[in-house]
Amino acid sequence: MSAKRRSGLAGALHGAEVIVCCGSGGVGKTTTAAVLGIEAARDGRRVVVVTIDPARRLADALGLTDGLAAEPQHIELADPPGELWAMMLDTTATFDGLVRRYAADESQARRILDNRFYRNIAGALSGTQEYMAAETLHALHGDERFDQVIVDTPPSRNALDFLEAPGVLTRFLDHKLFKVMMLPARRGMGVFNLAAQPVLRATGKVVGSDVLADAVAFFQAFAGMESGFRERADDVLALLRSDVTRFVLVASPRHDTIDEAMWFAGQLARQDLSVSAAIMNRVHPTFGTWSAQQARKRAGEASGPAAALWRNAAELADIVAAERGVAEPLVKAIEGAALAEVPLLRGDVHDLDGLAQIGAALFDRQ
Amino acid sequence: MPLLTASRVIVVAGKGGVGKTTVTAVVARAAADAGRRVLVVELDGKPALGALVDEIPLQSIDAPSALDEYLREHGFARIAKRLSSTGVIEVVGTAAPGIDDIVVLGKIKQLERSGEYDVIVVDGPAAGHATTFLTSARGLLDAARSGPVHRQAREVVDLLADPARCQVVLVAMPETTPVNEVVETAYALEERVGVQLGPVVVNGVDVAEGEPPLDADALDALDAADGVLDDDDREALRAAAEFRIARRQMQRAELARLAEELALTQVHLPALPVAGVDADGVRRLAAALTAEVGL
Numbered sequence: 001m002s003a004k005r006r007s008g009l010a011g012a013l014h015g016a017e018v019i020v021c022c023g024s025g026g027v028g029k030t031t032t033a034a035v036l037g038i039e040a041a042r043d044g045r046r047v048v049v050v051t052i053d054p055a056r057r058l059a060d061a062l063g064l065t066d067g068l069a070a071e072p073q074h075i076e077l078a079d080p081p082g083e084l085w086a087m088m089l090d091t092t093a094t095f096d097g098l099v100r101r102y103a104a105d106e107s108q109a110r111r112i113l114d115n116r117f118y119r120n121i122a123g124a125l126s127g128t129q130e131y132m133a134a135e136t137l138h139a140l141h142g143d144e145r146f147d148q149v150i151v152d153t154p155p156s157r158n159a160l161d162f163l164e165a166p167g168v169l170t171r172f173l174d175h176k177l178f179k180v181m182m183l184p185a186r187r188g189m190g191v192f193n194l195a196a197q198p199v200l201r202a203t204g205k206v207v208g209s210d211v212l213a214d215a216v217a218f219f220q221a222f223a224g225m226e227s228g229f230r231e232r233a234d235d236v237l238a239l240l241r242s243d244v245t246r247f248v249l250v251a252s253p254r255h256d257t258i259d260e261a262m263w264f265a266g267q268l269a270r271q272d273l274s275v276s277a278a279i280m281n282r283v284h285p286t287f288g289t290w291s292a293q294q295a296r297k298r299a300g301e302a303s304g305p306a307a308a309l310w311r312n313a314a315e316l317a318d319i320v321a322a323e324r325g326v327a328e329p330l331v332k333a334i335e336g337a338a339l340a341e342v343p344l345l346r347g348d349v350h351d352l353d354g355l356a357q358i359g360a361a362l363f364d365r366q
Numbered sequence: 367m368p369l370l371t372a373s374r375v376i377v378v379a380g381k382g383g384v385g386k387t388t389v390t391a392v393v394a395r396a397a398a399d400a401g402r403r404v405l406v407v408e409l410d411g412k413p414a415l416g417a418l419v420d421e422i423p424l425q426s427i428d429a430p431s432a433l434d435e436y437l438r439e440h441g442f443a444r445i446a447k448r449l450s451s452t453g454v455i456e457v458v459g460t461a462a463p464g465i466d467d468i469v470v471l472g473k474i475k476q477l478e479r480s481g482e483y484d485v486i487v488v489d490g491p492a493a494g495h496a497t498t499f500l501t502s503a504r505g506l507l508d509a510a511r512s513g514p515v516h517r518q519a520r521e522v523v524d525l526l527a528d529p530a531r532c533q534v535v536l537v538a539m540p541e542t543t544p545v546n547e548v549v550e551t552a553y554a555l556e557e558r559v560g561v562q563l564g565p566v567v568v569n570g571v572d573v574a575e576g577e578p579p580l581d582a583d584a585l586d587a588l589d590a591a592d593g594v595l596d597d598d599d600r601e602a603l604r605a606a607a608e609f610r611i612a613r614r615q616m617q618r619a620e621l622a623r624l625a626e627e628l629a630l631t632q633v634h635l636p637a638l639p640v641a642g643v644d645a646d647g648v649r650r651l652a653a654a655l656t657a658e659v660g661l
Binding site (some may be wrong): 024025027057094173202205206252253254255256257258259267285287289290304306307308310311312313315318319322323325326327347348350 | 384437541543544545584588594598599602
């Protein structure tokens, strides 16, 4: 790739207030988010990194001996013109906070928060985690302590939900079952009459009547809160679509993760959003100016230890060529976006120095 | 070690990025090449697996259709119709967490019981969901005390608890984080599911091959080669050798740590010089697997 595109990473992220890191599992999304956070703090910004992944290793690398918490914690950097904060997403607590905010009074909030059905869906309903990530991001964006919010997303098949997450809850509210369940609240029917509804009777036979009764009680308690939730969802979506938000794809040069990154780029494009930058982690470094074929030829000509050295050079060149080939479609697909690489390191990243080393590679300061 | 004959169902589990789908394909290929009737099951709707296993039968199972099918086959046809026509399954699954996992595992159990296959290899759920997936049966057994869901949960618990019928193969890579994660998952599965753990399959092991070996002697030879190579080539060769040797050392250290922290047999699959394994790579790895564990 050209030096011009590589140096583009700083430019692509300039002025960002929200950075969303997307990619499949195991490509180093969380580490990348932390590195971008350190870089922003170096630039004098007050930045908070929100991670969905409860990675112990990241907490260790940031010097947080007690792990990441659900509240932003200040990270001590050596000479930071800005500030770095980090926190972990707590889906259930965030949902609880929304319920408290939009409940008409304490007793409505209590009825929902204590409901068993709610306790189940708060953490488990598909899309809830993504919705709460978007919600947290929105809240932090409005928090005066921070200039920039960086978030990593769940593995990318779900990251679609992240984009659509604000809509997930409203779709849920538009759900037929929800409407059936909301009827009695409007008509003054009791839970018993409600349970006689054919759909609910069917549901109850499969999952048991207790489970059903909890669900009905939840929906009834929820009555009146929909509009608050809907408005909030619209605000979050507007933020994700605004030009202060940047999407960064994280991948490694392997078929499956490149496919996921391209799939995600396509999803963004479908929503009229664009990728600002792509970061390729774990790229094998290039040694020498020879091709794999040339190195192999020299290995054949050499004898003794020199043959081993050239054989190694050929094998590494094979991998580099394969990686280039596999990354090519992504590079083409996101033409115009900044592109940066992090070389495959000899060992694991376990401290701030290691993170800084990745930052130097990403922002071309080596 | 009788990996492929120890049980009929092999659930392959591992965190993202460690090559779980590749290992699923490799185990299936090794079994098929040994003449066994193999079925591959995938749960994530990943299109990649089909291309890796070629002609081996592949079945996708998703929760809504598995629930629908289960209800129809157990005398709840009318309910099934109503539930799917109103799209309630997601809400049902949410109200009773784990119900979607149970119907999927129930479907696998049904395939196992059919006797049509000698080996059923399951590409387990992604990321951290593997433990939840396998613990769902025990959880539901307590929550739903009667009815169709209870019966299904009971049968799934029986399947998981029987080492002759089911085992879990964990996948790792020889690096710090994947090793930590596989150790954690192994303990969680042992404590909370009580399922039989098969060998740990370690992907991408860079085994030193060929003669002469790439080692300190080779590096010494560089210093002696003054005049034969130009300086740039010599330094590049040195850097390449040092890089490879350091990576291998790191891998060896992680494999040793894995052996120390987890008393399970390790099976090592060699790193291929490719960027992602294809069907051909799967054949090569299957041969390596067969050579290593026997059948």
